[in-house]
Amino acid sequence: MRKVSSFNKMGISFIEILITLLVVGIITAFVVPTFLTKGEKTPKKIFCANFAVLIQESLQQAIMTNKVHQIFFDLDEHMVIVKIHDPAHAATSEHDKFIPVAKNSYPLPMTIPQDLEFKNFFINGKDEFTSGNTMHTAWFYIMPDGTSQSIILNIEDTQTL
Numbered sequence: 001m002r003k004v005s006s007f008n009k010m011g012i013s014f015i016e017i018l019i020t021l022l023v024v025g026i027i028t029a030f031v032v033p034t035f036l037t038k039g040e041k042t043p044k045k046i047f048c049a050n051f052a053v054l055i056q057e058s059l060q061q062a063i064m065t066n067k068v069h070q071i072f073f074d075l076d077e078h079m080v081i082v083k084i085h086d087p088a089h090a091a092t093s094e095h096d097k098f099i100p101v102a103k104n105s106y107p108l109p110m111t112i113p114q115d116l117e118f119k120n121f122f123i124n125g126k127d128e129f130t131s132g133n134t135m136h137t138a139w140f141y142i143m144p145d146g147t148s149q150s151i152i153l154n155i156e157d158t159q160t161l
Contacts, residue, residue: 043113044157050110051080055142058082061101062142069142070098073121076136078112095139120154 055071061084062069068085083098091097100109121128121138129135142148 044116047110047113047116054080054082054110058142059146059148062144063146066144068144069101070095070139071142072098072137072139073112073118074137075112075118078114080110080112115157115159117156117158118153119156120152122150122152122154124150 058069058071061082065084070083070085072081072083073079074081082101084101086097086099089097089099118129118135118138121135123140128138140149140151
């Protein structure tokens with residue numbers, strides 16, 4: 001006579017449960033982030049994406065035209081404007097010898113959302129927004145060889161959630 005083993009009973013083993021949980025976990029890891037990022041793009045996200053494109057386009061134009069480009073921030077009007085160096089300009093300061101690029105060259109002028117506030121504007125390690133001073137304009141340059149000054153922009157979202 002033969003004994004019936006207790007392991008031959010019908011049911012779900014612990015290993016099968018673990019494999020099922022593992023598969024569900026992997027699927028969830030891929031699906032949940034997709035649902036979380038499918039929302040509408042906010043004006044701030046659109047601004048950041050457009051600003052990145054603007055910098056890339058300015059870099060390419062600076063190389064192709066062999067002219068210095070100025071990325072100009074009008075903080076009072078909440079605008080970003082790309083300007084090209086014009087040595088014939090009547091301004092006495094070299095920083096002012098720039099004219100705006102043609103409107104069909106870029107999606108310009110670019111509007112900065114009202115909820116974004118510039119806190120710091122570091123150029124080559126120096127904060128141009130010194131304490132106690134209200135800044136109305138700021139800018140940096142893109143050179144014809146494709147280089148730029150080292151820039152760090154600290155921007156605060158002032159909208160309360």
